[in-house]
Amino acid sequence: MIPELSKPSVIMRDRQRVEEMIQSMHRAGPGGLQVISDFDMTLTRFAYNGQRCPTSHNILDNSKLISEDCKKSLKELLNKYYPIEIDSSRTVEEKLPHMVEWWTKAHNLLIQQKIRKDLLAQVVQESEAMLRDGYKEFFDHLRDLNVPLLIFSAGLGDVVEEVVRQKGLFHSNVRVFSNYMDFDENGILRAFKGQLIHTYNKREGALLNEAHFHELKDRHNVLLLGDSLGDLTMADGVQNVENVLKIGYLNDKVEERKESYLASYDIVLERDETMDLANAILRHVSGGQ
Numbered sequence: 228m229i230p231e232l233s234k235p236s237v238i239m240r241d242r243q244r245v246e247e248m249i250q251s252m253h254r255a256g257p258g259g260l261q262v263i264s265d266f267d268m269t270l271t272r273f274a275y276n277g278q279r280c281p282t283s284h285n286i287l288d289n290s291k292l293i294s295e296d297c298k299k300s301l302k303e304l305l306n307k308y309y310p311i312e313i314d315s316s317r318t319v320e321e322k323l324p325h326m327v328e329w330w331t332k333a334h335n336l337l338i339q340q341k342i343r344k345d346l347l348a349q350v351v352q353e354s355e356a357m358l359r360d361g362y363k364e365f366f367d368h369l370r371d372l373n374v375p376l377l378i379f380s381a382g383l384g385d386v387v388e389e390v391v392r393q394k395g396l397f398h399s400n401v402r403v404f405s406n407y408m409d410f411d412e413n414g415i416l417r418a419f420k421g422q423l424i425h426t427y428n429k430r431e432g433a434l435l436n437e438a439h440f441h442e443l444k445d446r447h448n449v450l451l452l453g454d455s456l457g458d459l460t461m462a463d464g465v466q467n468v469e470n471v472l473k474i475g476y477l478n479d480k481v482e483e484r485k486e487s488y489l490a491s492y493d494i495v496l497e498r499d500e501t502m503d504l505a506n507a508i509l510r511h512v513s514g515g516q
C-alpha cells in the first residue's frame with residue numbers, strides 16, 4: 228500500500244492495524260485529518276554527519292547572547308537531566324520532578340542573561356538548526372490540503388516559530404503551543420509566559436488548549452509525530468477521535484528503548500532522519516492530491 232512502510236528503519240508491532248488505520252484515514256480524506264507534532268528531534272534532525280543537531284533550547288544556549296559561564300551551567304544541566312529524560316528504567320512519575328527542575332533552572336539562567344528579543348532572528352539564522360529531510364514537502368503539502376498542523380513543543384516557542392518562519396513554512400494552517408518568552412517594554416527577557424511545558428506534561432498542555440481542538444472537532448483522524456514517550460499524550464484534547472496514528476522517532480539509546488517505543492507507538496522509525504513516511508502517508512490519505 229505504502230512502499231515506505233517497508234523501509235528497514237520502519238518497525239511496527241501490528242502492521243495490519245496500521246494499514247487499517249491508514250485506509251480509514253484515506254476514506255475520510257484530508258478534510259478529516261489533523262496533524263499533531265512535536266518539534267525538537269521530531270520535525271528537526273537528531274544528528275547530521277555524526278554530530279548532534281541542536282534543540283530549540285540549544286540554539287539559544289549556544290548563541291552569542293549567552294555568557295561563557297552561563298553556557299557552562301546550561302551544559303551541566305543538560306548532562307545531568309538529559310540521561311534522566313531518556314532513561315527507560317525510570318517511570319514517568321519518577322522523571323517528572325527532575326524535568327520541572329531542569330526546565331525551571333534553565334529558564335532562570337536564561338532570564339539572568341537579559342536576552343534581547345530583536346536578536347533572536349539573527350541567533351536562529353546563525354544556528355545549526357536542521358529540519359528533517361523532506362520537511363518542505365511535509366509543510367507545503369499540509370498547507371495545500373488545508374490540514375491543520377499543531378506543533379506541541381516543550382522547547383522555546385519563540386525559537387521554534389523563528390526556525391519555521393525563516394524556512395518559509397509558517398503557513399496559516401500552522402499553530403505552535405510551547406514555552407513562550409515574556410519580554411519587558413525594552414524587549415528584554417524577564418520571564419516565561421503561562422504554564423511550563425516539559426517533555427512529560429504535554430497532556431496537560433493539550434487539555435488546556437481544548438478550546439482550540441474544539442475548532443477542529445470535525446477532524447476525527449490524527450497523525451501524531453513524536454520522539455519521546457511524553458509525546459504520546461499530545462492528542463488527548465482531540466474530541467470524537469476516530470484514529471490516532473502514532474509515529475515515533477527513536478533517535479537515541481535505540482536498543483534500550485525499542486521495546487517501550489514499540490509498545491506505545493504504532494510505527495517506530497529507528498535512526499531515520501527523514502519525513503519520508505509521514506509524506507507517503509499524507510500522499511495516500513489525500514489520494515494523490
Ligand SMILES: Nc1ccn([C@@H]2O[C@H](COP(=O)(O)O)[C@@H](O)[C@H]2O)c(=O)n1
Nearest residue numbers: 265266267282284285333380381382426
Ligand atoms: N533546557 C533544556 C530543556 C530541554 N531540552 C531538550 O529539548 C527537548 C524539547 O522537548 P520536546 O519534547 O518538545 O522535544 C527535550 O527533549 C530536551 O531534551 C534542552 O535541550 N534544554
